[in-house]
Amino acid sequence: MKKKILFLVIAMLLFCVMVPDLQAQKTNTTQSVSGIVTDQEGNPLDGTSIVIKGKNTGVVSDIDGKYLIHVPQDAILQFLFIGMESQEIPVSNQQVINVTMEDLFSKGLQPAKPITLTTKQKAKTEGENSFAFKMFKEVSKQKGENTFFSPLSLSMALGMLYNGASGETRHEICNSLGIADFSETEVNEYFQKISQYLLEVDPTTDISIANSIWYRNHFTVKNHFIEICKEYFDAEVQSLNFNSPKAPYTINNWCAEKTNNKIQHIIGNEISPGAMMCLVNALYFKSQWRTDLKFDKKKTKLANFTLNDKQKKKVNMMEQTSFMSYYADEHLQCVEMDYGNSAFSMVAVLPSKDKNINQLIEYLNNDILRNVMKNMRWGKVWLKLPRFKTESSFSLAQPVKDLGMRHLFQEGFTNISDDDMWVSDILQKTFVEVNEEGTEASAATTVVMIGAGRPIKTKPIRFFADRPFLYLIREKSTGIILFIGRMDEPI
Template sequence: MKNKSIVLACAILLLIGCHRKWALPPEIQPSPREFTAFEKTLLQTSNGFGIELFRELAQEEKTQNLCVCPLSVSMALGMAWNGAGGDTKSEIQRVLGFGDWAPEQINQTYKNILDLLPNLDPHTVLSIANSIWYREHFPIHPSFIQLNQTFFYASVRGLDFNSPQAPQIINQWVNTQTRGKITEIIESEFIDPTTMLFLINAVYFKGTWMSPFDPKNTREDVFVSSEGDSLSCQMMHQEGEFSYDENETFQAVDLPYGNGAFSMTIFLPKPGHSIHEFIDSWTETQWNEWISRLHPVSLMLQMPKFKVEDKRILNNALTTLGMGIAFDPTKADFSPMVVKEDVSIEDNLFIQQVLHKTFLEVDEKGTEAAGVTSISVGIVSVRPVMRIDRPFVCVIRETSSNTLLFIGRILRV
């Protein structure tokens, strides 16, 4: 089941029944304070960005599981936005849905979200961490560092990127922040010599169902993939009262964690309606409407245990959404990241890659999830870079006549 198309939050089997009731979710315990109207607007806008990104990635590849952490991507891009200028900054701002909001408002709202979200439910673990790793001696601008330390609580460290220890140090941070669920974000032994810095966000979530499933009721069953294959799975069972809704195209159920501040909402397209059609038509407006229609219903719920580990490069999707300049080495403007008078290179900084990894596991107790987004920022050097780190051919010759003395094929060193 792991490698088939179970598109997250959209493919769970559930049946209606009239059996004993679980208590409805209690009222959410008060957060440290209420979200302001502006913060709610930013969060709703972030939802719009997340749905658009999910929809774009779903279009790129339709046969495998897909899992996205929009909050992680938004946080990493928010840090990059603080170091962008001109059209590059405007495009990132527009894609994230910030409109013409003032930078001070946006940064302060990110900070408030970091303060509030992890503290909404003492029974649910949510941690959000940001970091900046830059090449030692690279003249990174103090104001760029200060903005991200102040508003994103980013830890900042300069490293010798030429050392094989550098990827290990960064990966250890990722491993720690995700409680071992994502062990690395830099997969090569050495960092590309044209990479100047990494902006990394890590999100970790662990929630226990408000009404856990009884493992005694879990049994082997069948899950039908989008290709029509019958896959063996472990199906959990529970009967009770849930927030639920359905229309002519899908069923939806909401499963709360802890005190109800967080929940998993599942959308199940009805027979004759494909998962791809559902995702293609999904919008932020529909999301808000669907959630508002959930209401208490007595339900027989049958839901598979599942685990998803996903990896995506987001460059193409983000370009399609409208921030292509950031990836263009001839047009990108990240000059606010660097102290200009100290720069010994003439090339512009640009985003080389946005790498996104996620982990999600659902069982009888609840859910454990993690998401990491890494933005590598670098240069196109005026000097060609030749890194001999793979098989090559070497020739020893006499230079005036080009007489061949030795020819070697080197597969291992």
Template sequence: MCIPGCVSAPPFPLLLLLLLLGYGCHAADIPEDATAEFSVRLYHRLQAAGGSDSNIIFSPLSVAVALGMMELGARGASLEEIRQAVGFSQLPADEEFSLLHNLTSAMSDDDGHYIVRLANSLYLQEGMAFNPEFLHLMRKYFRAEVDTVDFSESAAVADQINSWVENHTESKIHKLLSAEDFSSMTRLTLVNAVYFRGSWKNQFRPENTRTFSFSRDDGSEVQTLMMYQQGDFSYGEFSDGTQEAGGVYQVLEMPYEGEDMSMMIVLPRQEVPLASLEPIIKAALLEEWANNVKRQKVEVYLPRFKVEQRMDLKEPLQELGIRNIFTKEADLSAMTDGKDLFIGKAVQKAYLEVTEEGAEGAVGSGMIALTRTLVLYPQVMADHPFFFVIRNRRTGSILFMGRVMTPEVINPTNDIRTTQALPVL
């Protein structure tokens, strides 16, 4: 059930995502209903695997693209498990490749309003024969670069791949891999990188940013930089009719320039832990939020935040039904004529920064009291944990999904400007 509300303008955010799948050998648009449920299920798995107070950031689109590339090399049960888990089984055979190609191509079109760059690369073991048709289709559908390396020279290979990653993520992702990630048994490594940069359609004014208290779900408080603005945004108040989510919660959608991309923030009531809201999140609910938020004037208080995470996707994907490719029974014979390949590693690293305009900005220091009384418009006060989605509004595709349990923490006794430098990753 939807109830109207309010919003304000966003900052200049920077988001980056890197997903890597490593393989070792033994001694047009994606329909919203095709992958949305998989995206949400994966979020819940990552939530269960992490700590109750940890931030989360990952890219459902990147995972879908990587698994689509895996399909090109898979057969039998290995192929069917991927199609079933991701949601491709409802499509005619092989149609997902054209859909993924069309979606990523459309999203990567540079219209001057925002930047989305997707890059894929294959590293093959020197001297090993790979199916020419597999390599052709990888280039055709995913524009994959193909290079040969000697995985027994593990340190050199790690340096080469890490350099490629840095080059395709504006140097935000460093040292994704180490020599220990490879061995003489490794035969193929696939790397997928996604970079996004967008400016808010309505930017926050840096002079309105103040030091403010953010209440974590464990009852503790940290000091952070809280941005503020009043503006016209898509907003709604929702309830599932039960007390699972603590009653009514707020949904705010803030567009980036061009309005094709937006960030949707889902905020429970101040006294309700985010963990009470997360169980109700389903693919159908994401669609309900998008369809029922209404444009109106809103006051928005949003913390500046950085979220970065490196996660092992192997176990979550296995829990979602993609098991065969990680075992010695894997059938990746569409890559080579043999059946001795299996997936050895699945890793994703993501980084997201949200600010008023960018990494710099003059801001005020000192504590101020913000009142909740005499409010003329709905308020979105994100001074406690919240869930977020960054999506393409035309296609419904989810580029990033995650939660903020703790934003960027500052020491209010320090010069505020010293807390704004980008971290060394």
């Protein structure tokens, strides 16, 4: 045994002594490589990153697509450009390397279809996102760690409810959702447009938005309310015997079907005797990371994640070094990772080292997010992100009240029925899973009613999500937030 150990040690020493001279000889033999980077139509690609594989150095092509780089003769050059398939080319003593980049769309990936909004609709979206952050702060205080919330799902449910509301109740909904200066038709056309176009922007993303209204049989509902919800929200409307033990199963089965079985129980085993109507919105999202942003499963390793109490927990930590959008200031650090054809993205946000996740949530709002997204830069990022899966279930009644919608729970729905009725509770269940391939997320909200040659950075930006962080999933052309969550303890 001793002989084997001695031989191993000697072999290692010999290797250490001999190899540096060989390496020195190789690295000393450098050369210049120049060329032009173009797209498939021959147009120069300004801003293409040309990087020496295995190194953190490189250059960026200029406005004419030209570049000049000094490299070892045995180097491999990587050519990277957003939306294009990356290429690796060995130098092999070549002095000129011209490259034609092939866009991913030519390989069957359809380009993102931006959602065009009117000025008024854009303002409505900003109002939606402001409401999203306010709601998330309240829900986070109530639910705490690993909260995952869908503001879009709640807004859809409230949008249907708006059509049945009257008087002060409608006024409160309008103020909270930022639609005070909208006509009823404008409100409904906005929700209809968002629902339809979100399904079309990325064919590679599996997204479903479904609405339904369930009301107690023998309860009279005004036809105008039903027709509006069918026309603009594509809602399924059904009379149901709420006294039957099959009633909860029927509603839950509908929800499970619309969320790919991720949310199977939105309501309990029985419906309250006083309940007259249930409005349900189900939102499902599943997408893979953009081709160049997928994680290599072989690089996922157990690593420490620092919890809020400073204890360490071993989690499955994914890792990659890729080009993506990033931002950092004295308050936060964030990266944006695109899905599919880049119509949707996940934005991960870390608080600064001297702040915690609760302070970040208190600080962040839609104005700050908009400024962050506006000032993001594209660069090489060394990313570590935990693999995680979480489910949340909570009542939104108190947060909704705290944000000014109190009459919902008292009266004011004469546009639904001539009978007295009010909201008893607003429930939401959510699910999210983030892994090497991409993200799967779902939510269901129920309203229960009663009554060039330019140098690039030599080192990649570090974004290590090894402590509690915030994340959100958004549609990029409008900025609409589908989901927002906090990850305190990856599971």
